[in-house]
Structures are given as C-alpha cells and as structure tokens.
Amino acid sequence: MSQSGATVNEECITAYNDLKLNKKYKYVIFKLSDDNKEIVVDSTSESGPEYDDFREKLINAKTKGAVGKGPRYAVYDFEYNLASGEGVRNKITFIAWSPDDAGIMAKMVYASSKEALKRALPGIATEVQANDADDIEYDSLVKTVSKGTAA
C-alpha cells in the first residue's frame, strides 16, 4: 500500500492512553511535524472539554508555510445516552480531518500517513473522515458514531 512512511511520536500514544485508560482527556488532536516526518500531539482537552472548542480548533488548524487550512487527526471520546434507555455508552472515535480547502500537499501527506497513526492507537471504536465544517457537527457525528442508537 502506498504509505508516506511517517512515524508516530511516543507522546501520541501516551496522550491516547491518558484519554482511553485514565479518562484524563476528552480529546487529543494530532498533527504532522513541520518536516512531515512524524506525527505529534497538537493539543489536548486540557483547556476544557467543550466540544465547540474542539471543533473550533480543527476548523482553524493551519499548515505551516502553506496557504489555506490544515488537515489534522483527532481522537474524541464520545459519550451518549442510548435512545432505548439502556444507559450511557462511550465510543472512542478517530477523526481524519481534511478540509477541502487545504493545500494538495498537506492533504496528500495526511491521507498517506493516517494508517500509521491509526495502527498505533489500539481500541478505536469508529473512524470518521471529515472534510468540511458540516461534517464535524456534534449531533451528526454522534448519530454516525452511535449508528443511530443515541437519544
């Protein structure tokens, strides 16, 4: 398979485990380092767990030295009530954020490096590929992630 060969920095796995096992974060956002060689942590929910902040961060992400928006990877721990009333569910979701107006170089690098990161993060429940602001609306994401079982 055609992969970029970019590596995953150890801190990504640490941050992911903090999210998954220690519930320290609600989300972690990853990016490629400026030289495109490795995937590093861009930011976490340390500043606050609100979904809107997370969404803003993605929408305003940039690629260094390029015009337009920048792609990112993110992991979000969705929590929702089942419509059947059977309680609460958690789903760790991988989001490949690649806005359509990002540069072609950045899009290519992110798309061809994604598998490396995904394979380094065990226990991802679902994956979403998002390309514009509408794709990362909270309600529509929960609907996708829960396969329509959320309240």
Add this chain to the structure above:
Amino acid sequence: MAQQPLPSSVQPTDVYGGDEVSAIVLDPGYINTRAGFAGEEMPKQVLPSFYGHITSSNRDVFGDQAMYPRADFEIRNYMNRDSVVEDWDAATKIWEHALVNRLGIPRPTPPSKNGLNNKPKPAAEGEDVEMADEADLDETENYEKPMAENPLLMTEAAWNSPKQREKAIEICMENWACPAFWLSKTPVLAAFAAGKATALVLDVGGSNTSVTAIFDGMVLKRSVQRSPVGGVWLSSQIRSLFEASEPKVEVVPTFMVENKKPVEAGQPADARLKTFDFQISPSFRAYEEERVLKEFKESVVEVWRGPGRYLAPGNEDYAKNLPGRVFEMPDGSNQMWREQRFKVAEGMWDDNAAFPSATEEGKITKAQTVPGLIKAALDSIDVDVRPALLANVVVTGSTSLLPGFTDRLNHELTAMFPSVKVKLHAAGLSSERRFGAWIGGSILGSLGTFHQMWISRKEYEENGPGIVEKRCK
C-alpha cells in the same frame, strides 16, 4: 561550466534516503504519458503515448514534433485500450525518451570523461570535455545506467496484472539501473491527493472510465469497474453525430489544408487541399482527425446537467433554445451546434441516448454508463461501507472536465441513492484533474520519510521481480 555530478561510486549509497531525492514520477496513460521530478507541481513532460513508426527504415520516433506527414509513416501506441502496456519494447523506448532525453536527468559521467583520469593539462581542457558530452546527448544506448541515481515511482491501473507489474520493475532495475522503485495505483493517488484515505474514485480518462472503491488506502479489488466510455469513445460519438448530420460533416485534419477561404455557416468548405507525393497511412490520418475531434470536444460538447435525462420529455426542446456554439473545421466550413452539443455526451449517462455505433466496441450497455459503473461498484461491496464512499466521491480524469459533468453526476447519484448523503470532490484546478495521479505520486515521492517504503535495488536483487507483488499492494 556546470559542475560535474559525482560519479555514483563515490556518492553515499543511501542517497535516495535523504530529503534531496531526485525521484522521478512516471504516469503512463493511453493518450498521454506524464513524467517529471517528484516534488514538482506539474509533470514537466506530457507526451503522447502514440508514437510514429517509419516502416521503410524500421525506426520509431517520439513526441508531438515528430508527428508530421511523411512517407511510410504509421502511428502506433504502446498502451492498449485497457490502459495497460502492450508493447514493452516501445514502452521502454518511449519512457527512456521522456525521462532521459526530454526530462534531462543528469547522467553519471563515464570514468573516461569525469576528469579524474585526465592527465593534467592547461585550462582549455575543460571546454573540450563539455563539447564531447554534448555530442553524446542523443546516444542514450551508450549509457548503461541512465538513471542510476534516480528512484522511480510509477503509476498503474487498478486492474494491472502481476506479470505487467513485474515487467515494470524489471525494466526499471535492469535497463535503467534505478536505485529504488515503487508502483502506486492511480485511484489511490487520486484519492490521497483529495485528502481521503477512503473514497469512491471515478476516473474519466481517455480510453477508459473506471470506478474504484478505496478503503483505508487499499483498493477494494471486487469494486473495480471500467468501461470504454471515456474520451476516445466520445470522439466516436462525435463521428456518429457528424455522419448523422444533414449535410454530413467531413473531418478534414489540419495537415491536409493548404489554404482556406471564409464561408457562411452551413456552406461547403472553400479550401485547397495539400497533395502529397507519398501515401498517408490510415493510422496517421486517424491520429490527426482525433486532434480535430478533441478540439470539438473541448470547445463545443457539454453534459446535460439534469435533473433528469436529456431524453426526458421537454428537455430536448429546451436545449434547442439554448445559445449554441459555432465550430469551424480546419477547412473553414463551420456551423452552429445547439442541442447536439448535449446529445453527443448523453450516452455516457443513458445508453438509450447514445448514437448508434458502426463498430462493435463503440456500442455500450446500461452497465457501461457512468451511473451503471458506480452502481455495480457499490453493489459489490459491503453495505456498511457504502455511505462512507458516497460521501467521498472523488472525480478525476480529463474527460470529467466537460462542462456540466459534475452537476449531472450529482443529480444522478442523489436520484440513485436518495437516503444517503452524496458528496463529490472534484478539484477546481483543471491541472489537478488532468494530472491527479501524477501530482499525488509527486508529493509521495518527494517525502523524506518515503525512503523506507521504496523497494531498494538490494531487495530486488535478493527477491527478484516478485517483490513488487508483496510490497506494492
């Protein structure tokens, strides 16, 4: 005087591993072959995959400049209509022409000329060396290792056979002595260049239209669908349109016209044709006619945008009242094209609307239309994956640049899948659609991290050409 490159023996062996790789990207298609250096935005060389063969001297000539009327001259193509290499000898020659002669890959200097073995002489000696190099420029065959310092990234159709893939790495390693090789599938590169690891790629090319589902960067083999409904087929539809016109429209290629006088629309041409004292071969004439048809395609033909098919009641009458376009043939005859502009491309969507074709291969079925291909591709894969694919439809290939194409596609898909979100991704820049796969390969090949992915010369020598099946999945 330009600095002489280091001979390969003293260069670090991992030279292609650094960021300064001068990797080459080669993207062969039925109409064009695209070649250039990785990291550049556009392929430097776009040359026809057709080439000329001079039967009297059994010689091949390449490139647009070589295609002029001459005696004993046939036009051939090294690819077949399936976008797969048919004639490997010609392919090797044409690629070498594109890469070594046209792209100007700096060649390693032979030891006799690299200056290290020269006896000390006064300063004038440097000029002699350069002139000697100049004289050798055309003799590619003299260089045993024309690309000893350039890794090569090649593209292939999703349906390329294992045998074909092994042949590609063999030529790269044995004939050109490349230090490293990689083979990427065109729909994967096009999807990645659109920022998507999961996508349904619709590639509307010259000799083929194909639909391929990509999931997490892998081609879903069962999904691959293709049909001849591409640019060449469209040309045959234009021919049928000309045949059916009243009066018939003759295609007189540019090279036959000596001079012409302006005539009123719809009047017979008033032109004097050139005469040649040798026979013009049918293949050359067909190649030149194709150029005229291509121009017609680019300036006149338009896709009926929908909603609904062109044959739906009322649409044709509406199209008749739309502003038409005038097209002037090389011989000066010209006429206004109105509803025919839409009709000629409608067969891509609706087999009932296609012009009857004189040849067997020009006839198409419902399954070969664009909606038919997409339906078949989706039917062949898991139900759960379909929504993700329909939300990421990547449109590429130069025939997709027909005005109205994406509008119509959107209408067709939303009508076919009313309950699913359909989203098209078609690059706005025409170059990104024409060279989508090449550009993707260019970025990939330029990444410093990609050096660990290349199949190295050593791996090839240890495992043989079969390595390509294992590595380039």
